[in-house]
Amino acid sequence: MVMLHKFWHFSVVMLGLYPLGGYADVPHDKTATYDIENAEDINELCAGCHGRKGQGGKGGIYPRLAGLTPEYMTRQIESFKSRERINLPMLPYANDRELSQQDVHDITHYLAAIDLPTQLPRSSEVIDGLERLRQSKSIVQIGRYPGNINQGERIYMEACRACHQRDGVGRTDKPRLRGQYTQYLKKQMHDFKKGTRQHVDWEVKFADLSDNDINNILAFLSILDD
Ligand code: HEC
Ligand code: HEC
Known part of the structure; x- marks a missing residue:
């Protein structure tokens, strides 16, 4: 009985508090x-x-x-x-x-x-x-990434929102960016910039983004899950 009770309790904790993921x-x-x-x-x-x-x-x-x-x-x-x-x-x-x-x-x-x-x-x-x-x-x-959040948001809303969505959740084949590790996203963006990984071309190309622009976008993305 004691075990059962414990297990039940544990399940309630899991079910009750996890859906906020x-x-x-x-x-x-x-x-x-x-x-x-x-x-x-x-x-x-x-x-x-x-x-x-x-x-x-x-x-x-x-x-x-x-x-x-x-x-x-x-x-x-x-x-x-x-x-x-x-x-x-x-x-x-x-x-x-x-x-x-x-x-x-x-x-x-x-x-x-x-x-x-x-x-x-x-x-x-x-x-x-x-x-x-x-x-x-x-x-x-995701810890806050240093950079100009407002600048990052401006670029994001203009050049990224159409696919990755306003709140960064993405859809179908357009990946979610929110809640992903900043260091990983940073590496991907620099891979796009160098051309070692292909991103879809849009009005703003990665090759046109400065390192500073990339850091500002990352700063903006890093606060979306707060
Ligand atoms: C026209 C749609 C579109 C736009 C606009 C767009 N993306 Fe993407 N993005 C994609 C797609 C599709 C992929 C997946 C590419 C692939 O298949 O490898 C992707 C992948 C990425 C990834 C890699 C994610 C991962 O998990 O590896 C990052 C980072 C990213 N985009 C950032 C941006 C940023 C920043 C902008 C704005 C400057 C932007 N994207 C604009 C469609 C878009
Ligand atoms: C030895 C380590 C390792 C193992 C094991 C591994 N991965 Fe990965 N995986 C990586 C690394 C590193 C990356 C990121 C590569 C990069 O930086 O572009 C990655 C990237 C990915 C991505 C792309 C994520 C994105 O946002 O674009 C997918 C999907 C993935 N792995 C699926 C899997 C699956 C499924 C398995 C098990 C069958 C697996 N991986 C096993 C190291 C591993």
Whole structure:
């Protein structure tokens, strides 16, 4: 009985406080079916770098995957496979033998469905220290990035909003930027600027953005999850 009671209590804590996860409003098809067991097996591989809950790690060397859309992640894995987007750490996995189309379907739907909290639950009394430590490891809190937020917002609203959305949540194949590690986004933007990763051309091209512009956009993006 005691065990049961504890378990019940724990579930209430999980269910009661987790839906605030910052990615809940991502518009992807949450009813799509996928093989959860296969996805969990595959996730063992991915977790080594991207974390067990797809929360990413090493300050953004490994991007957060939880809550990105299946459409976007599938497209990225395909471009890793074709070497259009270079990703040395993922080279051993980015082929059809290691990750079949079915595997890609399963793992991307699995990761897309994970809602990560952006803050620790407030009512800490009911959670013991170890549980709290476990929870704190799956929280992604984006620290404020130094830069001119107003300038960044101005560029963002003019040149990025059409695809990544006003609040940075993205849609389908246009990735969510809000809640992603700043260092990771920074690397991607410089890759776009150098031309080592392709971004869609729009009125403002990455090549036209100065390092300062990029820092200001990052400053703006870093406060969206606050
Ligand atoms: C050895 C480390 C490692 C492993 C294991 C790994 N990844 Fe990655 N992954 C990376 C790195 C590093 C990047 C970012 C590359 C860059 O900076 O452009 C990345 C990027 C990605 C991206 C693109 C994210 C974005 O926002 O564009 C996806 C999707 C992804 N990984 C999926 C997976 C999946 C699924 C697995 C498991 C099958 C996996 N990765 C296993 C290191 C790893
Ligand atoms: C016309 C639509 C469009 C516009 C406008 C746009 N983007 Fe994107 N962006 C995309 C798409 C599509 C991708 C994914 C590219 C790919 O498939 O690799 C992307 C990818 C990115 C990524 C990589 C995210 C990741 O997880 O790896 C960043 C960062 C980014 N865009 C920033 C910006 C910024 C900053 C602006 C404004 C200066 C902007 N984008 C304007 C469509 C757009």
